[in-house]
Amino acid sequence: MKALGxxxxxxxxxxxxxLLLGWLLFAVFVTGTLSYFRQEITYWMQPELHGSxxxxxxxxxxxxxxxxxxxxxxxxxVTLPDERNPTVRTRWYEQGERVARNGGKSLxxxxxxMEPLAGRPTAGGEFLYRFHFxxxxxxxxxxxxxxxxxxxxxxxxxxxxxxxxxxxxxxxxTFRRRKGQRSWMDAHNALAVLSLPFHFxxxxxxxxxLMFLLMPWGMDAAxxxxxxAFFSERGRAPVQAPAGADAQAVPAPQAMAPIGPMLExxxxxxxxxxxxxxxxxxxxxxxTVELRQKGAxxxxxxxxxxxxxxxxxxxxxxxxxxxxxxxxxxxTYNVFSALHRLRFADAWLRWLFFIAGVMGTAMVGTGMILWxxxxxxxxxxxxxxxxxxxxxxLNVAALAGIFVAIGAYFWLNRLLPASLADRAGxxxxxxxxxxxxxxxxxxxxxxKQAWKEQLYAIVVLYVGLPIxxxxxxxxxxxxxxxxxxxxxxxxxxxxxATAALAAWAAWYLRPSAGxxxxxxxxxxxxxxxxxx
Amino acid sequence: MIAAxxxxxxxxxxxxxxxxxxxxxxQIWGKARLQVWRVWALRAVGWALLITxxxxxxxxxxxxxxLTLWAMEISLAAVCVGLLLSYxxxxxxxxxxxxxxxxxxxxxxx
Numbered sequence: 001m002k003a004l005g006x007x008x009x010x011x012x013x014x015x016x017x018x019l020l021l022g023w024l025l026f027a028v029f030v031t032g033t034l035s036y037f038r039q040e041i042t043y044w045m046q047p048e049l050h051g052s053x054x055x056x057x058x059x060x061x062x063x064x065x066x067x068x069x070x071x072x073x074x075x076x077x078v079t080l081p082d083e084r085n086p087t088v089r090t091r092w093y094e095q096g097e098r099v100a101r102n103g104g105k106s107l108x109x110x111x112x113x114m115e116p117l118a119g120r121p122t123a124g125g126e127f128l129y130r131f132h133f134x135x136x137x138x139x140x141x142x143x144x145x146x147x148x149x150x151x152x153x154x155x156x157x158x159x160x161x162x163x164x165x166x167x168x169x170x171x172x173x174t175f176r177r178r179k180g181q182r183s184w185m186d187a188h189n190a191l192a193v194l195s196l197p198f199h200f201x202x203x204x205x206x207x208x209x210l211m212f213l214l215m216p217w218g219m220d221a222a223x224x225x226x227x228x229a230f231f232s233e234r235g236r237a238p239v240q241a242p243a244g245a246d247a248q249a250v251p252a253p254q255a256m257a258p259i260g261p262m263l264e265x266x267x268x269x270x271x272x273x274x275x276x277x278x279x280x281x282x283x284x285x286x287x288t289v290e291l292r293q294k295g296a297x298x299x300x301x302x303x304x305x306x307x308x309x310x311x312x313x314x315x316x317x318x319x320x321x322x323x324x325x326x327x328x329x330x331x332t333y334n335v336f337s338a339l340h341r342l343r344f345a346d347a348w349l350r351w352l353f354f355i356a357g358v359m360g361t362a363m364v365g366t367g368m369i370l371w372x373x374x375x376x377x378x379x380x381x382x383x384x385x386x387x388x389x390x391x392x393x394l395n396v397a398a399l400a401g402i403f404v405a406i407g408a409y410f411w412l413n414r415l416l417p418a419s420l421a422d423r424a425g426x427x428x429x430x431x432x433x434x435x436x437x438x439x440x441x442x443x444x445x446x447x448k449q450a451w452k453e454q455l456y457a458i459v460v461l462y463v464g465l466p467i468x469x470x471x472x473x474x475x476x477x478x479x480x481x482x483x484x485x486x487x488x489x490x491x492x493x494x495x496x497a498t499a500a501l502a503a504w505a506a507w508y509l510r511p512s513a514g515x516x517x518x519x520x521x522x523x524x525x526x527x528x529x530x531x532x
Numbered sequence: 533m534i535a536a537x538x539x540x541x542x543x544x545x546x547x548x549x550x551x552x553x554x555x556x557x558x559q560i561w562g563k564a565r566l567q568v569w570r571v572w573a574l575r576a577v578g579w580a581l582l583i584t585x586x587x588x589x590x591x592x593x594x595x596x597x598x599l600t601l602w603a604m605e606i607s608l609a610a611v612c613v614g615l616l617l618s619y620x621x622x623x624x625x626x627x628x629x630x631x632x633x634x635x636x637x638x639x640x641x642x
Contacts, residue, residue, distance in 0.1 A: 173550045173610070175618040194610045197603050299596035335596060344597075348535055352604035359611070 007164055014160040015371065019391065021150040022368045023398035028147060029364055030402055032132035032202075033357030034125065036342055036350055037491075042124025043085045044491040045413045049119050050474035052088075052110045053483075054081040059259050059277060062088045065114050067283065069107065072250075075099070076279040081111040082294070083347065084487060088114075095250065120418045127428055128406075133210070136428065141213065148210040154203045157367075161192055168193060184370045191363040198356040199363065205336035251285040257315030259289065265317065266291045266308050272346065275305065279312060287312035296344040297323060300331040303338035347486075365399050393442045393450070400454035401438030403498065407461030408434035410495075414468050448509060455506040462499035466492040533638055534592040535601060538585040540635035542602075542609035545581030547628040548574050550613050559621040581632075582606060588639075 004012060034041060043049060055061075058081055066076045073092040081088055088111050093104040108117045123130075130136070134143035162168065172193060175186045192199065207214075259277070266274050275294035281287035289310040296303035307321040325331065338344065342353055372392055378384055409431040416423055442450045469492065470476040480488040550556045552574035557566050585606065590598035616623060 170553070170555070173553070173556060173614040173617050175614055177618055190611075190614055194614060195607050198607060297597070298594050299600065339600060349601055349604065352601075352608060355608060356604060 007166075010160040010163040014157055014164055017153045017160070018157045018364075018367050019371055021153045022364055022371075023394055024146070024150045025154055026361065026364045026368065026398050027402055028132050028150065029357065029361040030406075031128040033354060033361055034406075035129040035132055036354045036357060038125025038129045039084050040125070040487045040491060041128070042122070042126060043087075044475075044488055045122045045124045045410070046119030047469070047472040047475040049085075049087050049108065049117050050472065050480075050485070050488060052081065052086050052117065053112050054083075054086045055112045058088050058111045059263060059274075061114050062090060062109060063256070063259055063277075063279070063282075065107075065109060066090055066092060066279075070094075070105070071283060073282060074280070076277075076282050078277040078279075080274060080276060082275070086111055086485075087117060120413075121423045122413055122427060123424045127409075127424075127431075133206070136432070144210055144213050148207065148214045151203055151206045151210065155207065158192075158196075158199055158203060162196070165189060165193070181370070181373050181376075184366055184373050188363060188366040188370055191359050191366060195356050195359045195363075198353075199360055201336065201339055202357070202360065205340035208333060208336050209340060251281060251287075253283055254285040254287070254313045256283060256287070256289075256312050257310075261315055262289060262291060262308070262310045262317075266293070269308070269320075270294065270306065282312070285313065288318065289315075295346065296338075298325065299335040299338045299344075300325045302334040303344035305344075368395050368399060389447075392447045393439075396442035396447070396450045396454060397435070397439040400451060400458065400502075401435055401442065403502070404438050404454055404457045404461065405431045405435035407458060407465070410465055411461060411468075414465070414471075452506050452509050455502045455509075458502035459499045459506070462495045462502070465495050533641060534588055535605075537635045537639040538589045538602060539605045539609065540631045540638065541581045541585035541588070542606040543612060544628050544631035544635065545578045545585065546606065546609045546613040547578075547624050547631065548581060549578030550617060551624055551628070552578060556617055556621065556624075559617065560624055 059078065062078045062080075063076070066073070066078070069090075070076065070092040072095065074095045074097065075093050077091040079085075079089040088109040089106065090109060091104050091106040093099055097104060108119060109115065110117055127136075133147050134140050135146060136143070165171075171186070171189060173190070175190050176182055179186075256279075263274055270293045272293070272295040274291050276292045278290045278292075279287060280290075289312050291308045291310070293305040293307065296305055301323045304323050306323055308317060309319040309321070310316060311318050326334065342350065345353065368391075372388070372395060375384075375388055379388065409427055412427045412430040416426055420426060438454060441454065445453065466477055473479065474483070474485075475488060477489065477492050479485075480492070551560060552571045554566065554571075557571070557574075586599065586602045589602040589605075592598060593601060613624070613627075616627065
């Protein structure tokens with residue numbers, strides 16, 4: 001057998017690495033793209049919180065509430081309302097209590113009335129976020145390994161894709177419509193090339209983020225397996241215990257200076273303002289107030305926020321912790337991981353990344369469909385075997401089925417009673433159950449029919465969600481539009497847009513679809529049997 | 533507002549660069565008018581606009597943040613231009629003019 005040329009070899013690599021992990025990568029891209037808005041999704045999934053409206057005095061009032069609720073706490077934390085979540089989130093730790101993620105006691109408050117709000121239990125966007133890098137229902141390490149390997153294949157597919165694209169510049173802006181396989185190819189190419197910087201960045205940074213798990217040998221060798229020492233040296237140590245947590249005697253009471261002037265000082269320095277307040281030893285001598293900047297100045301330090309620390313008694317600035325830029329190697333890691341996580345971004349940049357994520361998702365999806373479309377001539381000649389049928393079925397369940405499953409996840413969030421035991425868990429179980437059902441459905445139905453029916457399911461589920469929101473006073477589009485709740489408005493509109501897209505795809509599959517009178521019969525026939 | 537201005541400059545720049553390409557130039561003006569000087573002029577204007585957008589975002593947000601914003605904006609701009617080219621190619625010269633005008637207005641307002 002003759003050896004393949006360089007480009008052919010890469011083409012083979014691109015096709016088969018893409019096919020092998022495409023289904024998983026598609027799911028990772030969908031849930032990862034949604035993770036850019038995971039706070040917003042979680043907020044949308046708790047209609048009980050939707051009445052809260054940001055208030056200029058929220059910080060002062062939240063501290064007063066904490067003074068009442070937790071007068072003897074060792075520390076308080078207050079996350080201020082913003083456009084992503086207009087509630088006040090408070091958390092406090094008792095004397096001697098260990099500080100941990102989601103530890104201590106917490107209370108979500110209405111930003112105007114300071115009434116405690118009880119959101120329904122839900123994993124919200126956090127589930128989608130966790131799923132995109134560690135999957136679900138298996139050991140975390142295994143999940144990350146699987147996603148890590150898929151990410152490596154993605155990087156391989158990107159590189160080989162660039163190599164086999166013969167006319168990367170000539171075809172830069174090209175999308176030829178209604179030409180069957182040609183159109184799928186153009187779409188796949190354009191989606192890949194026009195957003196190539198993003199695709200490369202998100203894949204490479206994803207690998208970097210999983211690197212310490214997949215390849216810990218360098219770190220292990222240098223630090224003798226002391227992972228904590230490595231990360232604390234790199235400035236990403238876990239939250240340390242607040243000063244005074246281990247003190248024997250509680251210091252004497254001392255009134256706190258008003259927070260207003262401190263916030264003013266911080267707002268002068270930081271264009272996006274203050275994200276959160278933490279108070280150590282509240283109401284005691286020696287207490288401090290720490291303000292944390294919203295957003296960041298540079299990516300080189302992992303987009304870390306600046307902090308200002310005030311003396312709680314006098315209200316004087318004690319220390320401003322500015323961001324310093326580390327060495328080049330660390331900076332590179334920081335830039336990539338900060339870009340991947342995008343914690344610093346404002347709304348516009350977040351949308352830009354979301355759109356790029358949608359394009360990445362569509363790039364993977366069109367690639368999977370191309371595999372099927374390219375083999376249609378074989379199908380017509382009767383040279384169609386079980387492997388083709390397998391890919392067709394998995395494509396339907398992976399590309400359309402996941403959107404049905406996400407729709408079901410949101411519906412369960414609206415329908416399950418708030419008092420149900422393990423409510424958040426049932427939402428997730430429903431997600432996987434529906435996804436599995438979609439696989440069974442794709443298995444039993446004829447290919448094109450399966451596509452259409454799952455697309456209809458998407459339309460019904462996604463149009464229904466904004467409608468069922470009318471059962472809540474502050475959550476439906478009329479209320480959110482008139483109150484300017486753009487977070488909630490956006491979620492509903494994205495749902496409707498997804499429904500419209502699915503409806504268009506189903507319409508494209510109608511019996512008479514396909515290019516009208518094209519000279520090449522092969523191309524015409526192809527397009528008629530094409531799935532979206 | 534600089535972010536919006538840079539986005540508009542990106543759209544104008546990408547429109548200009550696409551019109552400098554043989555296939556798209558032909559889509560808009562037909563074969564007869566493809567001249568070397570036009571191609572080079574469109575190319576130069578396109579790159580100049582993209583570079584201006586980069587300078588603006590970097591000056592606004594610093595090197596790392598600015599270049600990130602710029603790269604994401606010109607990617608989106610390229611997608612928009614690509615879509616217009618396959619559905620309504622003849623609007624591109626008007627898009628170029630409108631985007632430039634809007635960028636000017638937006639930057640003056642800032």
